Amino acid sequence: MGMIGQHLLNGLMQGTIYGLVAMGFTIFFGVMNVIKFSHGDVLTLGAFGGLVAVWAANALGLSVPLQFIVALCVAMALTAVVGAGISHFLIMPLRNAPPLNMLLMTMMVGTAIREAIRLFFPNGTNPQRFPELLPAGGFNIGPSFFRTDAIILIIAGAASIGAVYWIINHSKFGLAMRAVAEDTETARVMGINFGRIIPLTFALGSITAGFAGMIYALYYSEINYSMGLLLAVIGFTAAIVGGLGNIWGAIIGGYLFAGLQTFVVAAMPSMSDYKNVFAFVLIIVLITWRPTGLLAERGSERV
């Protein structure tokens, strides 16, 4: 077990990505009471947008740090626009339909996005190599190898979680968001433009997906059209286990799931086939124990 440090770092990295995705789920749920299952595919879209931006920036002869910035901006802008668009054109008109219809709708939107990438991105079915924009290398502590880029990405992920937390709890937009989430009608009576806050909220949630997509692309240096599917399932799981509508719950859920997966492989490598079986059994047990998530909705951190 000399590799504990290494496993810890792996888990931390994965947990950061899962947590970011789960945070998106929890934002959408908090403000509109919907599970937006296209979230994972919006993430994929962000990563592919980032890839195109890197190619373009590279062709223009920009330096690597500039390429990085351009890619990040494009990924976030693209996901913001798509997220707002989905909410405005597809989710809002369905807001009085049964919640399951919304779930099916967003799943189909996800499928459409995924298939569109596969069919219309050049060579889209095959995995794409994502250029390495962060400093390579790293350092050893004992037998563990700490990658520089992983550390940068974990810090960036934590910073973005902090930023979203600040926006929700301390900005005026966040105030409006939480008001709409808690009581849409009263929020409107307070002068809040509901028709604008909702798409903006979806844009914010989708930006976290774009950011997660970029972290993913930079960490794994490889992206593919279906990468969002599994991340959506895991992100949804993490958000629920943590307690829907609670940001800290989503983050805890994300790290918990990553921890579970890592632990099974590290402790029982011969049982690695069964690691998802273990993970999901534990999830079922957890959810039975705390039927509304580890951190139930409460306090001012609803969204």
Next chain:
Amino acid sequence: MTPSSRTLARGPVWPLFVAVAFAAVALTALVLIENQKLLGAALAITAAFCFCAARFGGVAATEVAASENPWLLRGLITVASLAVIFVLRDDNFGLLMLATVLIYATICLGLTVQMGYAGLTNFAAAAFAGTGGYTAAMLGQQGGLPDALVLVCGGLVAVFIGSLLILPVLRTRGHYGALTTMAFGVMFNVFLDANDFFGGPQGLKLPGINLFGWDFTNDIHIFGLVLSSYVNYVILTGILTALAMIFVGLLDRSWVGVWFDVVRLDETAASVFGLKIAYWKVLAFTIGNFLAGLMGAVYAKMTGFIAPANFTFGDSLVMVSIVILGGIGNRWGVLPAALIVVLLPEKLQFIQEYRLIFYAVLVIAILTMRPDGLVARRVRKLRAEASA
């Protein structure tokens, strides 16, 4: 409905004949037509007919006629089904698809009881169907047990496996319940993939059904006609679907259905009434899982092959989407929805790799245009209330 309308003269019966005949013709056409232009035309005519019927009161007239003449309706459906089978008698593929549609529809009737009536979320219908299928496969390997029993065992084992989930299902609601079943569905799949005892990812083969000495894999020779062996399966699944339909209908119209409504709509009020919520939830969950397991066993026997890839989370989603597209809580809705969801991807083969995106866009369009599904849930109308 106002009391006075009940005392009005009985409506005409002919809309019922037209509706059943039209459904039979449309079904046959959709199964048979392979040419995409003809298919498009047939779909357009069907849609136009349905639209006109709805627009000019035909649907309402049919409903009235159907509720006033339940036995006539059942008789007409039986005759129409036999006619469809006769027309398709040697089209193996058409019959296979028809039986598949019926199997999906019946599983979705179970889901209707769970999700539409009692308000439970179940994202593992395919896993329960798979449980039934694997039960049939394992029992088939041992041999000795008659197939009728094997199929029932499929349902019972699904109920048993489902009972392991009862505690989490009872304790969770809404999206949390969705996660519980979803996790189970994913787990079911991963487990079968990892495990070699149940055939692993390669799956298992199993023989066709032999019911009371009648071998389903043989063609039927009758009155000098040769009927495809799949006619056996269509008749069997048709009977099972009809039974499930009648059973679910009785359930909905009885007081059990009212309790389900109360459980679904307001759990707090239900508990105040002193109602044993858990009891009704378990009942709904069990009924649904039994139907899924039973039909899963039939499906496995019919295709003669069973593998984890047949029962993925994606397949559970397909089943949920049939229930939603049909109009959640309306048992009749599952029939057209199953037809669309099962048959359409098959009919879209000609657009090859563009199939999936087309299908997704189509479902989005249906959901946007008909947010309550193809056939919306109707407000409960009890006999007791009508006579009061």
Next chain:
Amino acid sequence: MGTITKRGLAALAVASVLPLAFGSFSAAFAKDKVKIAFVGPLTGAISPHGIGGRNSAELAVKLMNAEPNTKYEYELVVLDDECKPNVGVQVVTKIASDRSIIAAIPHYCSATAIATVDIFNRFKMPMVVWAAVLPEITYAKKYPEVHRVSGILIGQNRIGAQFMKARGYKKFVSFADSTDYGKSMNKYFTQFTLENGSEILGSFSVPPDQQDLSAELTKIKELNPEVIYFGGLTPLGARLRTQMAKFGINAQLEGNSGIMGDAFVNAAGPELAEGTLTFFDSPPLSKMPGGKMFSDAYKAAGYSEPPEAYGPFAYVATRLVMETIEKVGPDRAKVTADLGDVKDRPSIVGPVTFDDHGQNITPLTTSYVVQDGKWVVWEESEYVSGKRKLKNLP
């Protein structure tokens, strides 16, 4: 959303044009029309292989129809099996019950093929598998209808194990996907490697859609093998190679038919892919008797997707079926009988000989290594001359 609807419309437009395009070359002459069916995965993660195979089969039909002396006009019916057994059963029932379809060229995925061979047998429909590699397809039962031009995975692993032994490698880790493909690969790898007296330090099995391999790789790093054997397909393989580098694992990577193709090199990048070995049941196009003809014709036909590794086999299977129909006429039973006698039949990949189970037994397994971003036959690479070296050579 604007973009998505537009793309959806574009898809619709393309979808409505495609069948017209395919149909256009079939109405030229008044020859009798004969239908044959191609089945493969056209949607999902491995659809590039299915699409490459479809294009190649289509090319075979196109070229055949262009020949003036043929007796029949051929039409290819294309079906998507999604690489799922139940969907495979469905579409095969569909073509088998359509009497106008004489024969089929089915399946890339083995589990799907294993599920459908019974149906081909039941409906007495002759078929030639173009790509699936599990032995059970041809060897589980002796069905006269079932044939296969592609090799089975036992050969790849036997030759691979010999090759690695010859280089002196002793410590292996097996990393396979959890599908039937990966599991079978791992089974024969394990068998041949242990027979050679080498050591397998650990075996890992992951779902093909798993993205993060860090837990497994951390463990592998601890085990410190000389070679990582990979049994799986390109997406997971490219992920494995990329993440190995991130963890600083300097083991030699050994793969199979599953990662053969440009997609692996593109996804992992030429630097990381460099030196990766595979053992694949086909010589490169340039070494095939008809390789140049095939690649020129493929290029001329203007397909936007590459034929992928099994494209030539789809071409051969389709061609073989059509040649048989030319010979015996469009009759399922006669085609089945004649396919049983195929011996040393020339084809673009080399002579085809079916054994009594319908399996092509011509040994075609070739060793490849990635050199400068291209798959190169081992014997012709700079690795043989010692100019470049494999990793971790003892």
Next chain:
Amino acid sequence: MSGHLTVENIFTAYDRADVLSGISIDVQPGKITCILGSNGAGKSTLIRSILRLTPPRAGSIAFEGKTLDQMATHEIVGLGIACIPEGRRIFAKMTVEENLRVGAYLVNAEKTVKARLGKVYEVFPRLKERAKQLAGTMSGGEQAMVSIGRGMMTDPKLLIIDEPSLGLSPLFVQENFNIVRRLNETGVTVLLVEQNVNQTLAIAHYGYVLSQGKIIVQGESEMLAKNEEVQSAYFGGAH
């Protein structure tokens, strides 16, 4: 003086049945106008119609001569109309101060917001003590303060108050009515909707009595207070 609201002959329906049929009222600037009526008389629907939460299907509403008929709720609020909704409707998961800040959502200058916060805290010193507490954890009376304070944060020209006495002890009701009167004295026009006849008429200048979606009596509050017909009609509707 500003805050003149006129409602002309509006009809409002939920589903199909009209809840309001032909209501006209005139809220005079600088005055307290009250709407009296029993449960189900259509009082809340009237407020929803004014704010266009449930847009009327016919008729017209104008504020300071400007028609509201095409506006969205937040735009109407932007004109200077604030509402203290029935049942307080505070944001339970936010702190007291956040609740108050939502009230001043349309104000962009932090300085103005601070100044208004100061004013509210002056009126309700208790809220200042509890500024960081979650509003949902406070007592009913304190929540009422939050709700009124939130309305004050808008610094409205017209304040619409829906049933402020609902569910409060008589002592609190009295205190709230005093605050309403004081607000009015600073120049805010008030539209007060209540069931509580006597206390309401004590502070109102003019009143309307609503029954089954129609105005049955209207007049100066002194007149209404003495009008036996009103009293019986009003209470008649209640039981």
